[in-house]
Amino acid sequence: MSDIKVDGFKASDFIVDLHTTFDSFTDAQRQAQVKKTKGIFELRITNDDKKEAVWTIDLKKNGVILKGLASPKADVTLIMSDDTFSQLASGKMDGQKAFLTGKLKAKGNIMLATKLAAVLQMAKDKAKL
Secondary structure (H helix, E strand, O other): OOOOOOOOOOOHHHHHHHHHHHHHHHHHHHHHHHHHHHHEEEEEEEOOOEEEEEEEEEOOOOOOOOOOOOOOOOEEEEEHHHHHHHHHHHHHOHHHHHHOOOOOOEOOHHHHOOOOOOHHHHHHHHHHH
16 A cells, blocks of 8 residues: 555555545445446545656556556546545546646546546545444
């Protein structure tokens, strides 16, 4: 789990929680999420010190979260600040609003980006249990 954490990023704690959630899935649950999402997200998050961390959420084949660039290539790359990601993950900001106000930039399959909220919700739901 420590291999996915990046110091100096608020987003890192949430990514670790999401990673833990994915690890707790049975094979059937993991495959259901892959079937529902069918995509690879690359998250490029910049903190206040202008350092960038990159995570990949693979929900196309494996149903895993990795630190680093997507391999194979991401279906959608999402670029945002650490604060914006934290607000999206906590539900305080809507992805569409973040995109329209320029706080979230997307490259690739923009329609796939709309599924990110449901992916992030998995970690929030698991934390409530």
